């Protein structure tokens with residue numbers, strides 16, 4: 119298991135793994151979600167959006183698309199999938215992949231634990 123997402127093979131900006139939506143729609147997400155994520159992946163304002171989420175975000179495409187949660191990395195086969203689509207390698211949904219192998223939240227993601 120990768121304890122540091124930055125160490126994932128797909129995070130190597132010298133040899134990035136292309137993202138894919140070939141796994142087909144993930145029923146946990148709406149069509150609008152998928153459309154938004156796909157559009158954001160090629161948005162010229164990607165860097166500004168990433169910096170809005172994490173002001174220290176490196177301006178590296180592989181890093182920015184993860185900070186913005188636009189893609190997810192399959193823990194089993196390393197496939198890089200657009201958020202809203204199942205894995206192009208094994209067909210698992212993101213939720214099932216997380217349940218199988220919990221991953222730390224991406225850097226800069228908001229802490230969703232609402233402890234009082």
Ligand SMILES: [Zn+2]
Pocket residue numbers: 192193194195196197205206207208209210
């Ligand atoms: Zn997979």
